[in-house]
Amino acid sequence: MSTDAAVTADPQAAPVTLAWTEARARAYDAGRAAAGEPVEVPLAEADGQTLAEPLTTLTDLPAFPTSSVDGWAVRGAGPWRIVGRVLAGGTPPPLTEDGTTVEIATGAMVPAGATGVLRVEESTRTADGLVTGTLRATPEWRSPGEEAYAGEELLPAGTPVDPGVIGLAASCGYDTLRVRRAPRAALIVFGDELLTAGRPGAGRVRDALGPAVPGWLRRYGCVCTAADVVGPVADTLDAHVAALRQALEQADLVCTTGGTMHGPVDHLHPALAELGAAYVVNTVAVRPGFPMLLARVTGADGRTRFVAGLPGNPQSAIVAIVSLVAPLLAGLRGRSMPELPRATLAEPVPGRGEYTHLALVRVDPVQRTAHPVRHVGSAMLRGLAQADGFAVIAPGTRGEPGNRVPVVPLPLLPDERVQRGPR
Structure with a gap:
């Protein structure tokens, strides 16, 4: 099956489990195919695009010969007679006589006919108003081009x-x-068991993804605000369909949390079928992170939007983001497929049989060694909060100390990387 293939979101059909590398490629290709038309923006609005x-x-560049120092633009041998002054922003007349000079400021245009620029600190003005000094061997101006x-x-x-x-x-x-432009993203949180405030207990768990996922999406270059987060949405098919329809009216990408299985209150697959969605990826052979999905929906305007189904377990949801959402967004933004850096494992990392294992690690930026962290269950976030990324352990293998393996970096901001540092 080609990497741009998609099948209708049939909730009854047995999903085709894709290898992790193929799933990433499909997500990227889908994004590239759906990338919006370029727009012209003022420089002040271009940051982040x-x-x-x-x-x-x-x-x-530069467009004209430009003095790189404050001093004297001279013609011929000294001493030189002062015949003018040129400041940045002006167009000086040419120097036409040997033994003449004009005072010149850094960044000013060097007059035609000048044979050198003498630094002010290496010059002397004589009592009779002449300038003396020795020119350096290298030119003191920047040439056009x-x-x-x-x-x-x-x-x-x-x-x-x-x-x-x-x-x-x-x-x-x-x-x-x-x-x-950066795509716009929305987040829909599913789950009647979720609390949005206070302490978890009595069968209710605190929603950790609603507050966190928008930050991850922004770090991958999305526009995603607090107003773009909806939920928890009731565990009914009608509520799921309504929430998805509304979010897809504005967003290029809608991420959902939970409901990616086929249990009695898992309505995402039927909701996607109701919307006429087609799967780009439906389940990936990766642990943690099972099950995740990516589907595309064609709006009434003919434009393609995407739904990324993130698992309900928090760490698994982040695995889905780095596995499917990150390459999708790279494609939508017209950027290249993210290349994965490599690091040397400092400790053993178990394999996951025929599944790719994404293992949370801290990376020593100097030695480029990857150190596994603790507390890495799919429902845990403690390890994630201390990690720099995921070491990729290929199917059918295990990570041994000294192995060079790819690392999926978490999209930390530069100051966050500096503050974390090696531990």
Whole structure:
């Protein structure tokens, strides 16, 4: 079956369990196929978006010879007679006579005819108003095209836009950028047993995913606010269908928690069938994380939206996010499939038979060693709160100390990585 294949969401059909690597590829391909049309946005609104086309220079960089120091633009041998002054932003007249100079500021345009720039701290003004000094062997100005020539590609399409990219674009003369916008996500929490406040007890458990999942989605580049979280939704088919319909009106991606099995109150599969959804992925051979799904729904406007069914167990839900949601979002944003870094296992990690095992680990950023953490049951979050990512143990294997294995990094912000550090 090809990676873009999908089947109608039939709740009675036996699901096809996909290998973890194939499931990731299908999710990514589905996202790429459904990526929205690029839009033109002002530079001030481009942060966090994705370049939809290569960033090329509109002029040479720099566009004109630019002094890199404060000093004197001189022509010929010294001493030099002062004939003017040029500041940044001005266009100076050319130097036409040997033995002449103009005072020049850093960033100012070097006048035509200048043969060198003398640093102010290495110059002397004589009593009769001349300038003396010794020029350095290397030029003290930046030549046109030194950084890039007009039309040169600086960054490819698919590059994440950050302040560095915005600054570069501005220096090239751009006022707007053509980008793919961040998708909008919503979260629907299923489960009559869930509490949204207070302490768990008497058969009720605290909802840990409603407050947490939006933060994960935002770190993967979604727009997801508190207003985009709905639930807990009643454990009825009608309530599930209504909640999904409403969320899909606004969101590009709707994540749901729980209800991915086929129990008496698991209504997600029948609700997807009611909506005419088609499975992109329906169950993945991964532990923890079973069962998870990804389906697509075509709206009345013809646009494709997605539903990601996350398991109800909290750690399993995060495994579903890193396994299916992360590659889907990369595709929707026009970015490349996330490449997985590798680390050396410091301790043994058990395999899970024919399933891929995603094992929570802390990664020493210097030694690039992965250390398994404790408290990693599918319903536990203590280990997740201390981890940097998941070590990938391939089906039919176990992780031995010294093995180099892929690691799925958790999408921590840079300051969060610094604060956690090695333990």
